[in-house]
Amino acid sequence: MNFRRGSKREDPEINLIPFIDVLLVILIFLMVTTTYSKFTELQITLPTADAEKAKDKPHELNVTVDAKGNYTINNVPVSFHDVAGFAEAMKSAAKEGGDKAPVVIVNADQFAMHQMVINVMEAARIAGFDKLTFAAQTGSAK
Secondary structure, three states, rough: OOOOOOOOOOOOOOHHHHHHHHHHHHHHHHHHHHHOOOOOOOOOOOOOOOOOOOOOOEEEEEEEOOOOOEEEEOOOOEEOOHHHHHHHHHHHHHHHHHHOEEEEEEEEEEOHHHHEEEHHHHHHHHHHOOOEEEEEOOOOOO
8 A cells, every 4th residue: 555645656767878879889890890892793604515526436346256166247157267267257347347447346255265266366467457355245155
C-alpha cells in the first residue's frame, strides 16, 4: 500500500545522446580501418577447344602366328617354303596399303615356337619393313 499523498511519479527519462555517441565512434572506426576498392570486371580466361586434324593411321600388316605353325597376313593364310618366300608374301600384302611402309604387327599365340616369331622378324627385315610391333594372344593349344 502506498500511504503517500500527492506524490506523482515521474516518467523515466531515456537519454539517447550517449548511445548515438557510441554508434558514431564505431562508424568512424569502421570507416578508417576498412579499405574499399571498386572492381569493374573480373578477368577470366575461358578454356577453348581446337580440334586437330585426324592423323593418318599408318598402314598395318597384321601377321598372326598360331601354335600349329600356321601364318596369316591380314587374316589370309600364307604358305611358304623359306623366309625369303614369306618376305615376298609380306611385300605383296603391303602393296595393297599404298606407298607407305607398313607397321608389321606380330600376333603370336603363347604356345607358338619362338623360331616362328623370329622367322617373321627376319622376313620383315628382308622385305625392308623396319617398324615391328608385338602382341601376345593367350589361349589353349589344340
